[in-house]
Amino acid sequence: MSDLPNDPIGAAWLEQRYEVRPVSRLPVQSQIGNRRATQIVDGDRLETYQESMRPSDEPVAHLQFHLRHEVPQLEFLSRLFTRTGPEFIQAWVDAEPTGQYARRAAFLYEWLTEDALQVPERLGGNYVDAIDDTKLVAASSDHAVKVPRWRIKDNLPGTRYFCPMVVKTDAFNRAAALDVLQLFQNLQAEFGEDLLRRAAVWMTLRESKATFTIEGEADRGNRIERFADVMARRTGQGDCPLTDETLAQLQGEILGKRTSLSHLGLRHSPVFVGETVHYQDIVHYVAPPHEDVGAMLHGLQVFLERTQGQSPVMRSAVAAFGFVYIHPLADGNGRVHRFLINDILRRDGVVPEPVILPVSAVITDDAGERRSYDRVLDEVSKPLMHAVREFITFKSTQTTYSDGVVSNFEFGGFEQACPVWRYPDLGPHVIFLSNIVKRTLTEQMREQSRYLRSHGRARQAIKEIVEMPDQQADRVLRSIEQNRGELSNVLAKEIPVLREADVWKQITEAVSQAFQEDPPVDRHILERYHPARPAGETA
Template sequence: MSMLERRVGQNALYHNLELEVIPPPAESWCGPTSRKTIIEGRRIIEKYPLVYAPSDTVAGHLKFALKHETLDMGVIAATMRAADPNELEKWVESEPTGAFSRRAWFLYEWFTGKNLNLPDASSGNYVDALNPKLNIGSHGTNLPRYRVVDNMLGVSGMCFTVKPSQAIGRYRTSALNERAQEIVNSARPEVLERAIQYLFTKETKSSFEIEHEEATAQKAERFVAALKSTASFEPSSFDDLIQLQNVIVDRRYAATAFRDFQNFVGETIGPDQEKVHFICPKPEDIQELMRDWGAMCHRLRGMSDPVIASAVVAFAFVYLHPFEDGNGRIHRFLIHNILSREGFTPPNFLFPISAAIVRDVRGYDRTLESLSTPVMERTAWAWDKEYNIIVKNDTDHLFRYFDATEHVEFTYAKIEDTVQKDLREEIDYITLFDAALKALNRAIDMPNRQASLFVRLFMQQGGISKKKRELFKELSDEEVGRLSAVVRDAITDTGHANDDNVEAEDKGPGW
């Protein structure tokens, strides 16, 4: 930046107060410039003309942030703990009905748990703590002391930033849950029942695949049962969490409580060599962090946007990594739990989000790295003599407040992918399979197991290959050719009928 420009808002608070937190995602500057936004990867630079410049005080920069910026919870929480309460009191006293002064007053007391020496507000319209145009918040509660609506996205011990980005705005208006329900309603009941069973199995297999584990028949059965009983699961209940972990992991690694050891995510690259990707919170911090996580889960119940609630709850959990094993699967389970509990998912159904993640593992890793990378940059650690990781500085605050915008965008994208691909494709596949099997059975008297195998192989390969031909030695070449034509015609005719139905639905009632 030029010497004529100066930091303002959260950018100034971060540097002036020397806050030991992750920097705000957007840097604001004032100078001899026009208003413009510069995007460099994940770095956003906001430039303002000099007329926007606030007084170079904590109150001045807070007012600028409240007026113009998406509030970064890590920066705001640390600012409130570092701020001089006398300065904030003078600000409120000078602007007793001001929207920005009252919001700052609320945020100070909310994050610090300390009261400013001020009487309750007696006038001024109620104003949201988080401006909906700049921050996505939760459902609100009126607080008469400040005449402020508490719509924070969490609780004081764990709260997140979600910017109302263009991508999130598009997803929120696309009615993904309604589109899914329309697909479900259009399917024959017997087809839908089989499709749902397959999707539960697909989600289970994919969730284990992400962890580079194979879902044995017993493990898969337990995980499917857990997914199907998600409505009775309460994330804020530690007993429910521990019981779920016990269900989905090998019994030798079943936990009886949250971990009391240092956990990390890494990979073995040689004898006595580990490549560390991410270091989780210290064991002495995990109990309190999980209590705040549970309170945050409870706070977000009934939120108008269940996808946002599911994303922040699930990703916050996986960063905390409270167990030795099963954290990733529980993380993805939590997405289903909240979407189901809040009525976003059709009844007795689920979106196989893990399958969509398997198709976009790099995108998943990038999303996780949006927090894990800056956390690692601020974690001082070393190996001890027993080759255990020792964390030498305080890191718990890095997990309490972070920007979850990318996490929400990713979760929405994977739900959209499952609606457009997995749900539609599975219902279409079963419909085509049934039509082809019915046609085959009319053409030949064949054991059902062999007939099903014939149709399945044909649909997978577009025909019966020479290698698979050996599985049907009882059939002549002429019969294989004739039956292939029967299956092909049935699939083609049914597919055209489905296309016509979809086209008619798209054209609407006027056609």
């Protein structure tokens, strides 16, 4: 909903009155009409109320309506309070020192602006939550902090410097309810823990390869193996990598020793996400200034601390996508972003060691999911770039920064971009990741596990006919696949016994039977996720 309603009330009225337009869409807009109605437009709600619900023609009345009936949006409130100053909030809380919405507004004003109001002498009333946890993801109840100053329970999930706003739409609630642990236990019941553990090595390599494909860097063998090793060793281990020290260590292991960077950890330079086309720099996203990334990462840490016990897939999505929008590193942000998906799921106890969910493989192997991934990244970056593109310049001279980055990029739109960076709406990202995780567990991992189980049976069947090492049996299987069941001269020369009467026929029949013993599977899925080489075959 890009346009304001015809007869706006609440936040839309305040937008119009103060000419404050948030970059992100308001999740709820309200208007006055002939009859009560709710309309869903592009996932956002347009609420129509009858005349009896119209607030008085005062800013306080419409702000109270926003806090009470709509979904408060921190980006909008931050811009509004910057525009209005403290006067009307101060007057409101002075007039209603025990009113819950006046006290909420006063708390939010101070929290967002860091400017202090005067607390009325007669302030009172029961403690109330800062935000409604039925509308927004909030801090878990045992992590809400009482603020005696305003008699408010601070249940905001982050800090002033980074507090993702996750709206609890019906689609979000379904996505957040995904029972990742139950889906994994279903796999265990079907295939057994031993097979899943043996498949874990392949899945880790598959995830590593796919993450480079997403970044447009395929067939980088050493880098793929290095990142796979990092995921196998570091996922869910030690402190969550969201500090300068822990990120420097993780970044160093991911990038290896050969890097142009002179400094690891939090960047000391400006950064944008983009590409060069015909010698022209195309900017898709501008990241926050390097001076802010430490405080923003701390806000993300606070979010993870304060939402403990809530949906693992929600927490994983916020950690991963929150990180990529902060973009705190000079290099390696995308890999850490995708690392965090598995890292948080492991820490939350829903994916056991050593299993790595190959979520990136689902994205790269399905063109539709790849487009969905790009679209969900655009949820924040596209409207931001529409608002700030005019502030981007490329100087004629380069600047060398202390982390080794050389750049002529300059950005002058920090004031416009700051509330978007700090308070991104990550609800669509949770919905996206929930679907990807579900497909990973119910499609890719199931079909791969079936393939590996059949492969194991086929290998054993070959060894029942001709004694040979596992590695040689794998080569026989690979030859059957590549040569459509015909015995190749190369394999016959390597294993002469295969030329003996009926031996090759017995082997091919046994292999065919081994792969037919599993129930029918979706051929489209099986072909999509068919491994490049049989299990046990090294690169």
